[in-house]
Amino acid sequence: MTAQEESETARQTPEPPAVIRAEHISKRFGAVEALKDVNLHVRRGEILGLIGDNGAGKSTLIKTLTGFHQPDRGRLLFDGTPTVLRSVVHARSLGIDTVFQDLAMINDLPVYLNLFLNRELTHGPLPFLRRSEMRRRAREALDSIGISIPSVDTEVGRLSGGQRQAIAVARSVYADSTRLLLLDEPLAAMGAKEGGQILRLLRRLKERRDIAIILIAHNYAQIVDICDRVNLLQHGEITLDRPTGETSVSELLELVHAEYSVD
Structure with a gap:
């Protein structure tokens, strides 16, 4: 196939639909307008990098996309259907999950029980845990996305920060x-070693092309390296939506900090 034919084929191939789309989302807390007229979307198999200084509205936007906050104006579409996320539990039931910095891990419990936290397998109506089955599935899940942990019986508190983060991601990804x-x-x-482990995990997830990911990060080199697109949130608005291949770390830094420059 010639380069011209490949280019024509690429143009004719439809892009996957947006898993979630935010249209004209606004959110106010008293006198503070945290979000104003936000438009955002992310497709299946895509990693979207979300950047912006502290106070730009990133946390409010994430909490709106996960049902923790209700928007004052605008709407969300999930798989193309207008959707009101009534709660975090409702959002999770639709397939929207979040890994926050605090991870929500229990250090005294082993890896396999943390992986199934609040999703434990039991013997039918009896409240007895299917520990062997959870161990087997936990090992299978970790191996499938390349997370290296010697034993699923190891207490989470004994693992490195990168390993704990990887388990938190695996817990969300492994949910069907x-x-x-x-x-x-x-x-x-x-550190560089632990961060590298998470980046490798994200690359594996990207190769699978079966889920959409929104990544918040302050390291713009990592955003450019791992993400397909980048959105810049400033003062509650998306001011940039661009493929990462069409931008650079220095340009992102300049855009983020332009408002603080002095003539």
């Missing part, structure tokens, strides 16, 4: 219903 995964600063306060 997960369609959209939101990661809030998964690389924060990590």
Whole structure:
């Protein structure tokens, strides 16, 4: 096939639909307008990088996309259908899951029980845990996305920060219903080795092309490296939506900090 024919084929191939789309979302807390007229979308198999300084509205936007906050104006479409997310539980039932910085892990419990936290397998109506089955599935889940942990019986508190973060991501990814995964600063306060482990995990998820991911990060080199597109949120508005291949770290830094420059 010639280069011209490949280009024509690429143009004719439809893009996958947006898993979630935010249209004209606004959210106010008293006198503070945290979000104003936000438009955002992310497709299946895509990683969208969300950047912006502290106070730009990133946390409010993430909490709106996961049902924690209700928008004052605008609407959300999930798989093309207008959807009101009534709660975090409702959002999770649709396949929207979030990994926050605090991870919601219990250090005294082993890896396999943290992986099934609030999703434990039991013997029918009896309240007895199917521990062997959870161990087997936990090992299978970790191996499938390349997470190296010697034993699923190891207490989470004995693992490194990168390993704990990887388990939190695996817990969301392994849930059969997960369609959209939101990661809030998964690389924060990590060294190069641990951060590299998470980046490798994200690359594996990207190769699978079966879920949409929104990644919040302050390291723009990582955003350019791992994400397909980048959105810049400033003062509650998306001011940039661009493929990462068409931007650079220096340009993103300049855009983010332009408002603080002095003539």
